[in-house]
Amino acid sequence: MLDDFEKGMPAERINEMFEDVEKTLVPLIQSVLGSASKPDVSCLSGNFPISSQEAMNKEIVSAIGFGGRSDVSVHPFTTSFSSADVRITSRFSEDEWYQGLAGSVHETGHALYESNLNVEPRLVNSPLSMGTHESQSLFWERHVGLSRPFWAFAGPKVRSALNLDTSDEDFYRAVNNVKRSFIRVEADELTYPLHVIL
Known part of the structure; x- marks a missing residue:
């Protein structure tokens, strides 16, 4: 296997x-x-309408470089019909917003990898391996999405969309809680x- x-x-x-x-x-x-x-993680919990989270996530993943379709599902996944038609799904919870964002950024990593494969139908234009695929999604979710520069970028969007009064540094600390x-x-x-x- x-x-x-x-x-x-x-x-x-x-x-x-x-x-x-x-x-x-x-x-x-x-x-x-x-x-x-x-760290104080209270900013991650509350009452956050799914529609607000979905709009916020679409804005963030669009800024990262994903321009495809984004929908809601029970478990996040990415699918592609070609490098020109890559789609992601995310899951959301009204009482905790970060898992939805992390999932969206993760799936965006998969989508960016898929959308940058050459469209010519040759074996060399197929994903190299699941390990390579997962490395791209985890790179975006973990290395980029958990970084201070990311929260300097995403913090204002999260504050605005979810009506939070949390500093970028406090978001950064909360999402890096172990x-x-x-x-x-x-x-x-x-x-x-x-x-x-x-």
Whole structure:
């Protein structure tokens, strides 16, 4: 099955990488979770109309570079019929807005990868692998979307759309909070890899 998603990658090599990640991450996560310093995450919860979140997310992913169709679904996904017709879906919750935004940015990473493949129907113009695909979505969601520069850009849009009085720095700290979660797509930067390892 591994070969279907990551052609040529031996399971032994994956296991070695997972062991290295687990050895490093578990003590780090325990240290962070045991810290007395915790960010204020209250700005993430409240009553946020889905329509406001959807409009906000479309504005943000459009600014990132996604110009395709965006809809709502139970679980976020990206689909493409060609590099000229790539679509994303997102999920939203009225009582917590960040997971919807993170999912939209993640799917935008997939969509940007798909939309930049050449339209000529040749094997070389197909996605390289699921690992490459996921690296692009996680790059946008985690490396860009959790950064201070991103929140300097997105903070004003979130404040305006959701009627929040939160600084860019406080948004940045809140979305980078580390906590345990049973749901992979809701996991933070530190605990997410452990979901993959399991």
